[in-house]
Amino acid sequence: MSRLDRLSDLEAHLRARGETTVGSLAAALGVSERTVFRDLAALRARGLVMDADPGPGGGVRLDRGLSPHAVQFTLAEVVSLWFAARLSQGASNLPWSGAARTGLAKLLGSLARPRATELHALCRRVIVGPPASEPVRAGARAPERELLGTFERAFSERRGLGFHYTDQQGRQTLRRVEPHGLLVEPPVWYVLARDLDKGEPRMFRMDRIARARLLPDIRFHPDFAVIDVQVPDRERWRPLTAA
Amino acid sequence: MSRLDRLSDLEAHLRARGETTVGSLAAALGVSERTVFRDLAALRARGLVMDADPGPGGGVRLDRGLSPHAVQFTLAEVVSLWFAARLSQGASNLPWSGAARTGLAKLLGSLARPRATELHALCRRVIVGPPASEPVRAGARAPERELLGTFERAFSERRGLGFHYTDQQGRQTLRRVEPHGLLVEPPVWYVLARDLDKGEPRMFRMDRIARARLLPDIRFHPDFAVIDVQVPDRERWRPLTAA
DNA sequence: AAATCCCTGACAGAAAGTGTCAGGAATGTC
DNA sequence: GACATTCCTGACACTTTCTGTCAGGGATTT
Known part of the structure; x- marks a missing residue:
């Protein structure tokens, strides 16, 4: 035995x-x-x-009754915990990082099947990089929760996004994109996306994005490949390719 | 593992x-x-x-649905998640921080009552500060998991600790302390403790501690006060006082 | 005081786990 | 058909963990 x-x-x-x-x-x-x-x-x-x-x-x-009652987490809660663990793991080597991994795995496992795969896909689309450099950091704000929720929906429903973007020169344009992932260089957030009008992959800083909304008529290929990098090289970032 | x-x-x-x-x-x-x-x-x-x-x-x-399934987190897992959320919250303003809080509350709620209080006490003893300055950071290693486990036990069992310590001048001494908390300035860890022989509060860098073990004959007062600060001022850190 | 019981540490021998290497079988792609 | 991919198993040396024994401490009841 x-x-x-x-x-x-x-x-x-x-x-x-x-x-x-x-x-x-x-x-x-x-x-x-x-x-x-x-x-x-x-x-x-x-x-x-x-x-x-x-x-x-x-x-x-x-001690019966203290035994495990199942915990039901919301998607946002799991994402935030996952994200926090990921971020802190990158920032400094934590002593309890092994436990964090297993805990997160359990967290993912606690979700129902469709939500788990959905979440897994979402998690893999968020990339945590090194903190932003000082000049970039200055004046950057954390993205609004509402904006982030829109991206969340775009990811999970595989729908296109439209928004107003103000570039470095201050020019404001209207963009239509296919969002592929998020890049975080604390406290700056970027959207990795394919610009549908220019046909090229682009990075958009989230604090320069305004009035984002889903495009009802544009949907992605149901299962296209997913970014699979830990710390991205900004020069060599490659867009997702349809399967 | x-x-x-x-x-x-x-x-x-x-x-x-x-x-x-x-x-x-x-x-x-x-x-x-x-x-x-x-x-x-x-x-x-x-x-x-x-x-x-x-x-x-x-x-x-x-093949899901063929086995009973309940999420059960170990103490270490909850600590690590809590800690990760806390650390990342301090390091950068996260967008999902609200969800992280509620998620952690659920996590704590999933634990049995006595363990939850134990965990709460342990969590409050860990202080996350700003990252260490460059000169301090150089050459510092993350604390071994084994060593940290010893401190965990010392906290939860309220027992004294003995270890060999190498100070800045390279002198090695044998210390007997009453551990009160941990201070983290990534990636450097400190133990906040009262030196039992000198009778004074001291800070010990964890990477300079060797051969730590519990002192079987020394136990603390069962419920002494707990540090309750977010980001410590190193000059004004005050030791715990017995209730 | 004595007995019962939970609990821990140390240590040597026993058992199990682990990586490497080798190979087989099924499936899909070119 | 050749090839790559993937699941799966066996064997063997090596490493790690486990296990029993012994010793002892502390709490509780009788």
């Missing part, structure tokens, strides 16, 4: 019986008491809550 | 993504493909049903 099986067996024993001593558990599982203690520690590390009373009449008891 | 953790991580990955190749899973988990196959076999043995298609475009896919 492998350790893995024994652990679930131990958990089953704890759930079944109200309270037992480590000695009886050891006998039931066919291992030494020391090993049972180690296994109990492993179960505790995995989140099981249990009380343990010393002395005669004491024993180990699983 | 133990095999146990990796298996649940693998399961979460399978639940999150629709279909993946063994190669990408191996990369995500940091192990060889052979090991992934072994882990997949273990999950199948535990009752998970999955389809596997050979050939280009193929992959492994979990």
Whole structure:
């Protein structure tokens, strides 16, 4: 019997019986008491809550009801957590980064299938780069939540976007784009997109975008390839290609 | 990462993504493909049903709905997520920060009551400051996970700590401290603690600490006050006081 | 005081896990 | 048909982890 099986067996024993001593558990599982203690520690590390009373009449008891009620997260919540972990992982090497990864994986797994794939696609479209340089950073504002929600919808529904853009020279133009991803160089945000009128991939700074709205008549290919880079090279960024 | 953790991580990955190749899973988990196959076999043995298609475009896919599923986070996972959100919130203004807060609240809510308070206490002991200055940053390493685990235990069990410390002049001394909190100035970590022999509060850089272990005979007052600052002023840091 | 029970540390031998290499079978592409 | 891709298994040396034993501490009840 492998350790893995024994652990679930131990958990089953704890759930079944109200309270037992480590000695009886050891006998039931066919291992030494020391090993049972180690296994109990492993179960505790995995989140099981249990009380343990010393002395005669004491024993180990699983705290039922404190066990996992499923948590339902909204899409935005998962995105934000995912994003925070990703960002902080890039910014500094965190000690708990391994746990962050597994936690995020669980977070993704907790979502229902269609939302999970949707979210996964969205996550892979957000690229976190190094912080922006000082001159760029100056005067930049964080993107409005509303604007970001529009992009979110454009991604998940695969629809085109129209907006007013003010370029570096202050010229204002009307753009129609196919949004492919977001690039974050804190605190500056860029939209990676294909300009539908010029037919070329472009980067748009989000704080220069105004009045964004979905284009009802333009839809992308249902499953085109997705960017798969960690830290982008701004010169060599390549647009998505339809599958 | 133990095999146990990796298996649940693998399961979460399978639940999150629709279909993946063994190669990408191996990369995500940091192990060889052979090991992934072994882990997949273990999950199948535990009752998970999955389809596997050979050939280009193929992959492994979990047959959902065939196994009970509850999201259960470990303490370390919640800490890391909380911490990541906190850190990234301080570093740059995130667009989804509101959602991050509510998501974290749910995360905390998913934990059992006693663990939630324990976690809350632990979280409040970690202070995230501005990044370290260049001279300090140079040569600093991130703290080992093992060392951090020792501090985690010292906090939650309220026990004293002993370690070897190398100060700025290179002198090595043996210290006995009462750890009060952690200060993070990425990527440098400090331990805020009271030196039990000198009777004064001190800051210890974590990369200069070696051979840390719990002092079995020293325990703190069961509920002493907790630091409650966001960004510390290094000059005016005050030690915890017993309640 | 004594007994019972939970819990931890240390250590050596035992067991399991892991990567590398080799190879087989099914599927899709050119 | 040749080739690439992908799932999957076996074998073997090497490494890591696990396990039992021993020792001891602390809490609780009798």
